[in-house]
Amino acid sequence: MGKSKVYFTNMHATIKENLPQKLRRLIKTAGIGQIDFDRKFTAIKIHFGEPGNLAYLRPNYAKTVADVVKELGGKPFLTDCNTLYVGGRKNALDHLSSAYVNGFSLLSTGCHIIIADGLKGTDEALVPVKNGEYVKEAKIGQAVMDADVFISLSHFKGHESTGFGGTLKNIGMGCGSRAGKMEMHSSGKPHVSHSKCVGCGTCIKNCAHDAITLKDHKATIDHNKCVGCGRCIGVCPMDAVQPASDESNDILNKKIAEYSAAVLYGRPNFHISLVIDVSPYCDCHSENDIPIVPDVGMFASFDPVALDVACADAVNRQSVIKGSILEKNGHKHQDYFTDVSPETNWRVAIDHAVKLNLGNKEYELITI
Template sequence: MASKVFFTDMRTKPGINMYDKLNRLIKKAGIEEIEMQDKLVALKIHFGEPGNLAYLRPNYAAAVVKKIKKMGGKPFLTDCNTLYYGRRANAVDHLEAAMENGFNRIAVGCDVVIADGLTGGDATEIPLDFDLVKSAKIGSAIADSDIVISLNHFKGHEQTGFGGALKNIGMGCGSRKGKMEMHSSSKPKIKEENCVSCGMCIRKCPQKAIAYNENLNAQIDYNKCIGCGQCVASCHYGAATAIYDQAAELLNKKIAEYAFAVLKDKPHFHINFMMNISPDCDCWDSNDQAIAPDLGIAASFDPVALDHACVDLVNAVPGVKSSRLYEKGDYKEGEDKFVHVHPDVHWRDCLGHAEEIHLGTLDYKLIQVN
């Protein structure tokens, strides 16, 4: 049976703004069906690496917080620390980054909790016994919550094709040990014939795992590489690429299994914001030109159907001519934008596996909310 996905576009008029449209959307999608009285509600969000301006605006989070409080819930915004070193690798820096980007009690109406503690070690193991993940290591604050609601900036991603609900929930809720488990089988490679020796991947590698070889081409030390994909996102010459083999497929399938663990036995609801649809993740301290125009907001109880619907919505509109999509001159209208930008990864691996493990369905019915 197809899952219902509710969608509202960006068109507004006097007396009806985007706050109003968001509230109408989540009400129509059924958020009020969740019993929230005195429940701890984890709002899973990506706070954005400072310097990146494509991340989800805190104004939207504030509107959802207000709705949950009105329903009697006790919301908190949350994310887990990053695997790589940056401004979100420990709770102190992470909270400062969130504050800098506008996620604080004054702006959004609730507190920010870093789910896996000070250094990423505060985790709860959720038994799964799947083929790939036997026990998922989830940030304890998320695991201990009563309800999970994901607020997802829908955009491209260098290791999963796009980042939506499943990526935000699966990879985002993993503790540092959990992230390492997901990334353990996924390592990038360097195509020496494409390397221009710009040094960007060397500067951006958090593990100092890349250096020049005797030919002055970048070379990866796999004893140090953690598979975070930062080199892939920083290289605009096609030299650092994800390896599309069993390893890349396993990463995406593990993300689906981790998402299953996060949502297991809990009420959950998901909202995708198709705005500032950048080609890469919000983990970067900059954001490239959006590859598609702002489209709107979609919501569903089914994260698989939601992500699939959003892919189709993005692919149904013309691309942004000044974006990376067109820089090589070989993009054809109607082509899958996310596959074109990241041809070495396949987003269907994650969504397809999520359907196989009964996290949701790829079949959806799109319902317009004005």
């Protein structure tokens, strides 16, 4: 297999070309027009940002991508799936409200927003994973799988569990339904924090497998009956039902690669990653620390694996920002993401994705 092409442009702008225009030129030069968009529903997978976090991608970038898709005859929509954890995006209504707060709307982006796994995170498609080592049938948000074309628009930054959050993380973890996210994070089942449980019984009414009962006015989950669908997590008004988080980071990375394969196999896809505001941790946090390196630029490719590797290499070539967590931790590992989160190894996901024929880690960087 030859080297994959990854296209790059920096963040310098001129009077003749601003950053949205530069992004437009980047993705068109990278070949997005090779895809047949004619009357095709096109999912643009993005992270809308947890309220309070200001490192997420501005909606202006999403509008640029959506406009190009429309010019090519497509029917774009912005999408993401609900979160597994407590926060501003745990159900579709809160998720949409958070997106609006952070500036995403039909008026600002030129396309609609669809939360792919529905109101409570249970609208999912079961997608076989060919040659999956850990996942045989991925649970993907239904609207993602209903789309004819898939585009990922990722904010490249650090991540405390996977090393960095880039294209594969945006696709694999981001497109998993609540049950899918639980499968990636855990080999176990959810449990109830009795200190938070008020015995309201909402979880019991929403369990299709009779796995939850009340004992001493507190909910208890029978793991022999529980199938791990995560519905109880979404409906609990007290956030008392909590997922397990007992999978190693390496296995988590491999499962993310397998979920990415489920999303991408069998349909046209294209990938964009912006290496800006490179915060040390995920945009799922309701806060963000100062970036660990200066802004690098915008990248695009048909190969999600090569794209992630190119972005990681670019970050590792940058100078360290003074006062950042990276400077405080020191950088002795020759890899900034390991320096920030020493228990992680992002190369596990890359190597596993290559094994799954998702892409190539050898790339040719083409600067425009």
